[in-house]
Amino acid sequence: MGSPISIETLAKDGQFSAYCAKPAGAAKAAIIVIQEIFGVNPGIRKKCDDWAAAGYLAIAPDLFWRIKPGVELDADVPEDFQAALALMGQMDQTLAIADIEASIHEARALIGGGKVGCVGYCLGGRLAFMTAARTDVNASVGYYGVGIDGLLGEKHAIAHPVLLHVPKADHFVSPEAQAAMHAGLDDHPKVTIYDYDGLDHGFAAEMGQRRDAAGAALADSRTAAFFAEHLE
Template sequence: MADTRYEKISTPDGDFEAFCALPETSPAPAVLVLQEVFGINDNIRGLCEQLADAGYLALAPDVFWRSEPRFERKDESGLADGFAHLQRLDFDLVPADLTATMAHARAMPGCNGTVGGIGFCLGGTLAYLLATSARVDGRGPDAVVSYYGSAIHGMLGSADRIECPVLFHYGSRDPYIPAEQIDDVERAVAGRPGVTLHRYEAGHAFSNWDAPSLYDEAAARTAWERTLRFLDEHLRP
């Protein structure tokens, strides 16, 4: 079982917390784990611990810290609360929070200086923002994984700012992300080095084992295996 704790991340307009899971061996590559609308809940903490077990320092920033620090809900019953916080989320401020988290991770003694990112749902969109917008001394993340980010299709004007390998996962039966929007993402990133997009016969949030009506075990397992291979390839040169 990974050692876990909370880290304090400082920004010019305040401090927030990030859940941290530590691997047995350090220094190690770090992976920022970006939350769904349910907050830093058992699912996100569990993913951090799985990454730590795989040898990564996992750090999950509290994205909703300005509206309700440590907000969390368990499953579909918390969607209304999560969407209320999402509507209050200032996407102009998010890149700075992601940048501060990446800078904090790189400065941690347990990090070897390499930092990737992985995000789910809302976090899938934030992972795209991490790849396109977060820079520390001119350097962005080293690799990013985005699971079913529903707002990415509206941000494709910044696709040419992707400077690292990116892995996209989408469900072909996602009621929130029409196939045409996935097609738009695929076209926008086509030909970019190290960028891959996979589709699964599954719906939205298929990786979330804490939301039974959304979880698809087969798709989740395949996507996670691909994710770990991708992270190993790009964060462990």
């Protein structure tokens, strides 16, 4: 359903690729789909296609382009998993937010100035929280974001609604980190956190061994309702 597009950086010093899926008719709004550490792989492209089928313009920028363009890795392949961790370690997250912001500008232009949301997974869940604090995105969703407890100093800058999906058995986010997220964000007027008992990191992946179909369906239904309320 989708196809590659090129987006110019905010600094006007380069271009990067993104997967863009367009709805059949006029877009209700746009959604930036923020990749996991595995790149813009088939699972991320499917998420874009699904949002397009629901009436949104969906764009997934390649956030590893400065390190290695066109990364597509499989979470279930140990060598790919290690390669993904190495790429994450090399990423400049401040530049990644700038690329997400450039993608927001591109999305707004493509839909004629409407609202733009973002949804991210894993690394993308963390970046979605940072995007909420550092850009004018209209609504943000983060699935199993890692290290959000270390970003709570930015919560004062969140001006638009944020939804966070937190699997309680996430082996990358300790119970202490989850408790810190709740302590820091439960009273924030713009932030909603949903916990998922017994679910682990990656439960909403579109394909592969990490997916939990029931958990993914519940979280995705909440995300769809959230975007319908805040973007349409």
